[in-house]
Amino acid sequence: MRRGGTRVSRAEKSEAIRRALLEAAVTVVGRFGYAGASIARITMSAEVAQGTFYNYFESRDELFSHLLPEIGKLMVTEIADKVRAEKGFAAREEARIRAYLQFLRSNPGFYRVLREAETFAPEAHREHMNNMVAGYVRALRAERQRAGAPRVSDSEIEKMVYMLLGARDYLAMRLSVSPQRAAMAGGATDDETVRTYMRAIRGGLFDDVPDRAG
Amino acid sequence: MRRGGTRVSRAEKSEAIRRALLEAAVTVVGRFGYAGASIARITMSAEVAQGTFYNYFESRDELFSHLLPEIGKLMVTEIADKVRAEKGFAAREEARIRAYLQFLRSNPGFYRVLREAETFAPEAHREHMNNMVAGYVRALRAERQRAGAPRVSDSEIEKMVYMLLGARDYLAMRLSVSPQRAAMAGGATDDETVRTYMRAIRGGLFDDVPDRAG
Amino acid sequence: MRRGGTRVSRAEKSEAIRRALLEAAVTVVGRFGYAGASIARITMSAEVAQGTFYNYFESRDELFSHLLPEIGKLMVTEIADKVRAEKGFAAREEARIRAYLQFLRSNPGFYRVLREAETFAPEAHREHMNNMVAGYVRALRAERQRAGAPRVSDSEIEKMVYMLLGARDYLAMRLSVSPQRAAMAGGATDDETVRTYMRAIRGGLFDDVPDRAG
Amino acid sequence: MRRGGTRVSRAEKSEAIRRALLEAAVTVVGRFGYAGASIARITMSAEVAQGTFYNYFESRDELFSHLLPEIGKLMVTEIADKVRAEKGFAAREEARIRAYLQFLRSNPGFYRVLREAETFAPEAHREHMNNMVAGYVRALRAERQRAGAPRVSDSEIEKMVYMLLGARDYLAMRLSVSPQRAAMAGGATDDETVRTYMRAIRGGLFDDVPDRAG
DNA sequence: AATGAATGAGCATTCATTCAT
DNA sequence: AATGAATGAATGCTCATTCAT
Numbered sequence: 001m002r003r004g005g006t007r008v009s010r011a012e013k014s015e016a017i018r019r020a021l022l023e024a025a026v027t028v029v030g031r032f033g034y035a036g037a038s039i040a041r042i043t044m045s046a047e048v049a050q051g052t053f054y055n056y057f058e059s060r061d062e063l064f065s066h067l068l069p070e071i072g073k074l075m076v077t078e079i080a081d082k083v084r085a086e087k088g089f090a091a092r093e094e095a096r097i098r099a100y101l102q103f104l105r106s107n108p109g110f111y112r113v114l115r116e117a118e119t120f121a122p123e124a125h126r127e128h129m130n131n132m133v134a135g136y137v138r139a140l141r142a143e144r145q146r147a148g149a150p151r152v153s154d155s156e157i158e159k160m161v162y163m164l165l166g167a168r169d170y171l172a173m174r175l176s177v178s179p180q181r182a183a184m185a186g187g188a189t190d191d192e193t194v195r196t197y198m199r200a201i202r203g204g205l206f207d208d209v210p211d212r213a214g
Numbered sequence: 215m216r217r218g219g220t221r222v223s224r225a226e227k228s229e230a231i232r233r234a235l236l237e238a239a240v241t242v243v244g245r246f247g248y249a250g251a252s253i254a255r256i257t258m259s260a261e262v263a264q265g266t267f268y269n270y271f272e273s274r275d276e277l278f279s280h281l282l283p284e285i286g287k288l289m290v291t292e293i294a295d296k297v298r299a300e301k302g303f304a305a306r307e308e309a310r311i312r313a314y315l316q317f318l319r320s321n322p323g324f325y326r327v328l329r330e331a332e333t334f335a336p337e338a339h340r341e342h343m344n345n346m347v348a349g350y351v352r353a354l355r356a357e358r359q360r361a362g363a364p365r366v367s368d369s370e371i372e373k374m375v376y377m378l379l380g381a382r383d384y385l386a387m388r389l390s391v392s393p394q395r396a397a398m399a400g401g402a403t404d405d406e407t408v409r410t411y412m413r414a415i416r417g418g419l420f421d422d423v424p425d426r427a428g
Numbered sequence: 429m430r431r432g433g434t435r436v437s438r439a440e441k442s443e444a445i446r447r448a449l450l451e452a453a454v455t456v457v458g459r460f461g462y463a464g465a466s467i468a469r470i471t472m473s474a475e476v477a478q479g480t481f482y483n484y485f486e487s488r489d490e491l492f493s494h495l496l497p498e499i500g501k502l503m504v505t506e507i508a509d510k511v512r513a514e515k516g517f518a519a520r521e522e523a524r525i526r527a528y529l530q531f532l533r534s535n536p537g538f539y540r541v542l543r544e545a546e547t548f549a550p551e552a553h554r555e556h557m558n559n560m561v562a563g564y565v566r567a568l569r570a571e572r573q574r575a576g577a578p579r580v581s582d583s584e585i586e587k588m589v590y591m592l593l594g595a596r597d598y599l600a601m602r603l604s605v606s607p608q609r610a611a612m613a614g615g616a617t618d619d620e621t622v623r624t625y626m627r628a629i630r631g632g633l634f635d636d637v638p639d640r641a642g
Numbered sequence: 643m644r645r646g647g648t649r650v651s652r653a654e655k656s657e658a659i660r661r662a663l664l665e666a667a668v669t670v671v672g673r674f675g676y677a678g679a680s681i682a683r684i685t686m687s688a689e690v691a692q693g694t695f696y697n698y699f700e701s702r703d704e705l706f707s708h709l710l711p712e713i714g715k716l717m718v719t720e721i722a723d724k725v726r727a728e729k730g731f732a733a734r735e736e737a738r739i740r741a742y743l744q745f746l747r748s749n750p751g752f753y754r755v756l757r758e759a760e761t762f763a764p765e766a767h768r769e770h771m772n773n774m775v776a777g778y779v780r781a782l783r784a785e786r787q788r789a790g791a792p793r794v795s796d797s798e799i800e801k802m803v804y805m806l807l808g809a810r811d812y813l814a815m816r817l818s819v820s821p822q823r824a825a826m827a828g829g830a831t832d833d834e835t836v837r838t839y840m841r842a843i844r845g846g847l848f849d850d851v852p853d854r855a856g
Numbered sequence: 857a858a859t860g861a862a863t864g865a866g867c868a869t870t871c872a873t874t875c876a877t
Numbered sequence: 878a879a880t881g882a883a884t885g886a887a888t889g890c891t892c893a894t895t896c897a898t
Contacts, residue, residue: 014878033333035249039872049880051875060872118387119247119330126391159410162388163381170380171373173332177340196373224898228861253889263863265891274889438877442882461761463677466867477884479870488868544761546815547675554819587838590816591809598808599801601760605768624801656857681893691859693896702893 018056020046022070025063030109034064034120064121067113072128075103075110076135089143090202097168097197101190104172111176129165136161164201171197232270234260239281244323248278248334278335282327286342289317289324290349303357304416311382311411315404318386325390328383343379350375378415385411446484448474453495458537462492462548492549496541500556503531503538504563517571518630525596525625529618532600539604542597557593564589592629599625660698662688664712667705672751676706676762706763709755714770717745717752718777731785732844739810739839743832746814753818771807778803806843813839 024046028037039060043050057063082099086092104111117125137157144152152160171193238260242251253274257264271277296313300306318325331339351371358366366374385407452474456465467488471478485491510527514520532539545553565585572580580588599621666688670679681702685692699705724741728734746753759767779799786794794802813835 010878035333038870050873051880051882052878054873055878115329116333119249119326119333129387129391155406156410159385159388159407160414162384163411163414166380166382166384166387167377168380169384170376173343173380174373174376177343192369193373196370197377200374200377224861231861252887254887264889265863265865266861268890269861438882445882463761467869468867478868479884479886480882482869483882540761543757547677547758547761557815557819583834584838584841587813587816587835588842590812591839591842594808594810594812594815595805596808598804598811601771601808602801602804605771620797621801624798625805627798628802628805652857680891692894693859693861694857696894697857 017046017048017052020048021053021056021063022066025067026071026109026113029067029113029116033112034116037064061121064117065124068117068121068124068128069131071107071110071113072131075100075107076131078103080135083139090198092139092143093201094194094198097171098190098194100168101172101175101193104176105190111172132165133158133161136164167197167200231260231262231266234262235267235270235277236281236284239277240285240321240323240327242323243281243330244326247326248330251278275335278331279338282331282335282338282342283345285321285324285327286345289314289321290345292317294349297353304412306353306357307415308408308412311385312404312408314382315386315389315407318390319404325386346379347372347375350378381414382411445474445476445480448476449481449484449491450495450498453491454499454535454537454541456537457495457544458540461540462544465492489549492545493552496545496549496552496556497559499535499538499541500559503528503535504559506531511567518626520567520571521629522622522626525599526618526622528596529600529603529621532604533618539600560593561586561589564592595628596625659688659690659694662690663695663698663705664708667709668713668751668755671709671755671758675754676758679706703763706759707766710759710763710766710770711773713749713752713755714773717742717749718773720745722777725781732840734781734785735843736836736840739813740832740836742810743814743817743835746818747832753814774807775800775803778806809842810839 021042024042025037028041028045032041037060039050039053042063043053053063057066079096079099083092083095086095114125114128117128137154140157140161141154175189175193235256238256239251242255242259246255251274253264253267256277257267267277271280293310293313297306297309300309328339328342331342351368354371354375355368389403389407449470452470453465456469456473460469465488467478467481470491471481481491485494507524507527511520511523514523542553542556545556565582568585568589569582603617603621663684666684667679670683670687674683679702681692681695684705685695695705699708721738721741725734725737728737756767756770759770779796782799782803783796817831817835
């Protein structure tokens, strides 16, 4: 009786609500943490009734399990876009860390979604970590081949990637911890952070360090 | 036997219960997370009545605020003891990471206590981070002076320390994530991890990396 | 039958539950006092789940703060209805006290709700007292004007009203104290009480009392 | 071995602790109400250990049951002393109400002890009421005989006494309710209250009230 | 007799989930 | 599909009372 237009709008509306719920959840988790992200708050923020939630997600946990992947993909895309433009390992690595810090500043809720996911959505966190690590490993392998550098085992590269991710996350934590630092002009602060990170990456900071035997 | 014995046993018993509660909390948080660490579970694990809890801590939050600092101090001491024996930066650094991984294996709850503290006991987490960083900075400064190395600003050392801590914590996360890896002979797994960590520290993994301009 | 019926029944049901909770509260407070009026008991008596309570009241205290005012209004209405029919001050006053005693007999919980409110819901008690006093003062003023009696200051009338309320409440206490008296045919007991009250009101009991100087 | 002095001091000390507990209880109830009068608070105020309490009272309720009688006797004595000096019904009645208001001002906790006793120590409250009423009845009977007034049945006098007590208690409530009134120079405020009370007692306020038939 | 730590029952409140409309 | 009221299990905390010392 009613035409396709309506049918499509039904499906669209449905998808819109689902998206609204996810976005509301990111906002709410960013502000109150997963623990404070009650269905009541999420649905209120998405402007639907509580019961509606369960037409789109089986449970609160199921929603949580979609949160990090959803926003994580955004981050990966945004970083990848900025890295693509650069040439050479160092330049690309610098673009990566800088883009990461920028992403955190533009998405204030992300840090919390990421960190607390390890607790509240462990499966999602593992998945996200695996994604991140795999992508990074691929990138690094490509760099090394391009540079004609000696091969390193995948397992070793993987460990390296974990270290790099850890380093950059703790730098982010450091920035997030101090309200002063956060209040400072983000750009300038980030510059220093990036510089130090790059020195470490290049082995500069410790390159005078003697070997065990030495 | 009479007087002294009794007097001591009162204070001792009291101290024993407090310790039992803290240890129970670590265990419970390790298994169920802070969110699942109910007073009922903690006191059950410590084998005291629920009400007893409140003779030792004003509230659940107060316990949480002591958890990381107290167990963190244990860790620092244990690591420091092992590092003291070594000479030279690399050897000491290696002792540090190895001792850390060992500590994690003997204290299975610690990793979760540390991670979730950022969410559930932020003040305690900040305090712990500051302790860790300050101690590490002090150690690194001493190393550099001993080595006659060029001075680096405190602020830069601090960032480096965050990176080192991040690197090692993510390596720990990597080990904790995979039950297989965890189940593997810890020693052997740790050896590989330590080796990679040390290569990175010495700048070996990336020392062929050309500069931005390169 | 369909639409209207359903729409009404929703609102009706909601109102019915709210009323059930209030009535249950009166019953429970009447039997166990405010201190013993736990949410568990109240909801059990109202035959709803504990959680339902919080759909209607923000907290136990909020319920308590509505209890006396709401039931107090009932009482005022009931008494006013009976007083309206009478002519003349004495007749009206007699109707008032008699209606009050009757109300107490039909609402066995009210006495305790009123008395303990001073402790457990002081704001509500103050409000109720102010309502009662204000209404009574208005009534008395009207009587006096009708009777052409000399004016008395409002402040003095207010004190008089407190005395009258105190007198009638202590008479009620006297009746409530003795299980025997309570068990006796209320009507006969009340008759005596009313008679004495009215004698006092008319100044008959003490009209032979000489002045201070006498 | 030790002499009588010591033996006496033992009993004295014991009695002193008991008294300290009772006085502490009055203070604490005055400030926090019966509900807030925890054993912890009472023993802290009496400066003894919690366990000590149970060497002197079987339970918290037993202590409560002694509270009103204890302080009630004080009141009765103080009022009786002041009434004795006066001659004539009106003068004595005026002394009674004035002494009562004065007692309340000097013993700020009493009002609460008395009021809440009806809830928290009903037996004690009943006993106290009976004491008060019996004493008052006796006094009134004596007055009437002295005045050669017609006899009134005991049961009627008893009701009158309840009314008088109710009137004076509500006047006290009125004074206690308003912080302004409380802050005002007590004497002046009390004077007005006493005057109105006496007018009512003498039947003055309503003496122009026509009978039912009138 | 005095102590104060230990006990555990009891309570108000929250919130994910269900379900009748 | 949307609603929002109803549900009830779970939780942190209090406090009168007990009891070992």
